[in-house]
Amino acid sequence: MGQIKKLLVANRGEIALRVMRSAREMNIKTVAVYSEADRNALHVRFADEAVFIGPPASSESYLKMDKIIAAAKQTGADAIHPGYGFLSENEDFAQLCEDNKIIFVGPSAKSIELMGSKLGAKAAVAKFNVPLVPGTAEPIDDIPAAKKLAKEIGYPVLIKASAGGGGKGMRVVENEAEFEEQMERAVSEAISSFGDGAVFIEKYVTKPRHIEFQVFGDKHGNVVHLFERECSIQRRHQKVVEEAPSAVLTPALRKAMGEAAVNAAKACNYYGAGTIEFILNENLDFYFLEMNTRLQVEHPVTEEITGLDLVQLQLKVAQGEKLPFKQEDLIMQGHAVEIRVYAEDPANNFLPDIGTLQTYVRPQGHGIRVDDGFEQGMSIPFYYDPMIAKLICHAETREAAIEKMIRAIKDYQITGLETTLGFCEFVMKHEAFRSGQFDTKFVENYFKPEVLNKTGNNEEELLAAALASFVIGQNKTTVQEPNVVAEESKWRKNRLA
Numbered sequence: 295m296g297q298i299k300k301l302l303v304a305n306r307g308e309i310a311l312r313v314m315r316s317a318r319e320m321n322i323k324t325v326a327v328y329s330e331a332d333r334n335a336l337h338v339r340f341a342d343e344a345v346f347i348g349p350p351a352s353s354e355s356y357l358k359m360d361k362i363i364a365a366a367k368q369t370g371a372d373a374i375h376p377g378y379g380f381l382s383e384n385e386d387f388a389q390l391c392e393d394n395k396i397i398f399v400g401p402s403a404k405s406i407e408l409m410g411s412k413l414g415a416k417a418a419v420a421k422f423n424v425p426l427v428p429g430t431a432e433p434i435d436d437i438p439a440a441k442k443l444a445k446e447i448g449y450p451v452l453i454k455a456s457a458g459g460g461g462k463g464m465r466v467v468e469n470e471a472e473f474e475e476q477m478e479r480a481v482s483e484a485i486s487s488f489g490d491g492a493v494f495i496e497k498y499v500t501k502p503r504h505i506e507f508q509v510f511g512d513k514h515g516n517v518v519h520l521f522e523r524e525c526s527i528q529r530r531h532q533k534v535v536e537e538a539p540s541a542v543l544t545p546a547l548r549k550a551m552g553e554a555a556v557n558a559a560k561a562c563n564y565y566g567a568g569t570i571e572f573i574l575n576e577n578l579d580f581y582f583l584e585m586n587t588r589l590q591v592e593h594p595v596t597e598e599i600t601g602l603d604l605v606q607l608q609l610k611v612a613q614g615e616k617l618p619f620k621q622e623d624l625i626m627q628g629h630a631v632e633i634r635v636y637a638e639d640p641a642n643n644f645l646p647d648i649g650t651l652q653t654y655v656r657p658q659g660h661g662i663r664v665d666d667g668f669e670q671g672m673s674i675p676f677y678y679d680p681m682i683a684k685l686i687c688h689a690e691t692r693e694a695a696i697e698k699m700i701r702a703i704k705d706y707q708i709t710g711l712e713t714t715l716g717f718c719e720f721v722m723k724h725e726a727f728r729s730g731q732f733d734t735k736f737v738e739n740y741f742k743p744e745v746l747n748k749t750g751n752n753e754e755e756l757l758a759a760a761l762a763s764f765v766i767g768q769n770k771t772t773v774q775e776p777n778v779v780a781e782e783s784k785w786r787k788n789r790l791a
């Protein structure tokens with residue numbers, strides 16, 4: 295396998311830019327692809343060459359495998375980096391690259407296929423002694439049998455789509471009376487979102503924390519982990535604040551989870567960058583959730599604490615190089631926190647708020663990194679994920695990283711649309727987050743839109759609001775607001791149509 299000379303990046307926005315910058319540092323030429331909506335996008339301007347691939351809808355452009363392969367051939371690109379989302383976890387695309395003698399910067403089509411099914415992945419990693427959430431090993435379709443199993447597992451249970459992703463097709467069932475209704479909803483959501491109605495049952499872990507491990511493998515059979523990321527601050531099962539390391543992992547637990555992560559990667563002969571997602575319960579028992587066979591949105595926190603450029607590592611592995619380190623060579627330095635700045639309105643159930651960046655001024659300073667794909671005056675396109683930027687702060691300690699983040703959020707000036715900045719400031723200042731004692735229900739338990747008006751204005755008022763919601767939140771156990779999810783998926787459907 296030869297050196298990569300020209301890389302096509304089959305993506306857009308911040309991740310396309312982030313990949314191209316690392317490629318350029320390795321003297322690799324870059325090719326952008328773009329849709330009608332991205333004619334003036336920064337990734338198009340940055341690349342050495344750019345190829346137009348179609349109308350704005352991603353189904354007509356960024357998801358069109360044949361157009362992307364044709365763009366690679368037309369420009370003589372010898373490798374394709376898929377970024378995240380779009381075609382990054384599509385085994386057919388990985389195979390198509392291989393068939394066309396183009397290096398796919400990612401794992402083999404086989405690894406993607408195996409880990410693409412949650413049930414298949416669970417079966418594969420179980421053979422390598424990776425702990426699983428108690429649940430069914432096969433898809434369920436017989437309701438009486440499923441109810442019996444749910445009873446054995448013990449309520450609450452979670453019904454999940456095997457082909458699921460992005461928090462879709464997932465339903466919490468509190469008791470037997472609501473089983474059928476929730477099962478029907480999960481199946482219909484799975485069919486409409488993934489074209490595959492296979493669902494299974496898992497024990498619903500209460501007070502769960504989402505802890506994932508970054509893994510890396512090469513094509514010579516070496517696999518290591520690059521420590522964990524805590525991603526428990528989520529809205530609608532979607533991450534919005536991430537950090538590394540986690541505030542709750544002891545060195546012994548980190549070692550055990552890291553070994554399990556490496557085993558899970560070995561279970562699918564993995565090479566390239568991957569993420570093993572675990573769920574951690576109150577007693578610090580951990581269970582495998584799924585594997586993401588690509589670079590994650592939140593990879594920068596791992597880069598900050600390890601000092602490694604994960605995209606350059608991906609490119610090196612893709613061109614056949616061995617990993618340049620062993621597990622024992624890797625150390626964590628300091629603490630990194632990332633917030634996702636979305637064009638969303640937290641006061642309106644985090645629904646997207648697309649518009650123009652009338653003011654856009656990034657924060658600056660030591661230990662502050664902004665990964666974005668926009669400039670002042672640009673509009674956030676309606677067709678794609680409404681993330682504007684990722685803001686990452688790195689400092690010696692968790693406390694210092696959080697303080698830096700609060701300062702950086704205050705310095706970030708965005709007008710013209712609503713963003714998650716104020717909400718993230720609320721998280722940074724909240725006692726539950728500060729103390730490290732939080733779980734994936736943070737938003738449901740503590741966040742009330744009213745607190746936002748106070749954010750950033752008056753410290754005392756903010757603290758009082760946070761404390762009040764903390765107290766209220768303690769007695770709260772409810773989970774989902776179906777209307778929000780329905781509205782959101784309707785919106786998404788329109789957006790993709």
Ligand code: ADP
Pocket residue numbers: 427452458459460461462464496497498499500502504528531571573583584734
């Ligand atoms: P997706 O692929 O749709 O993102 P995941 O399996 O990764 O689905 O789960 C997403 C989130 O849903 C997790 O981060 C966690 O918050 C929650 N979750 C998943 N499985 C469970 C479970 N068994 N118990 C409690 N929460 C869960």
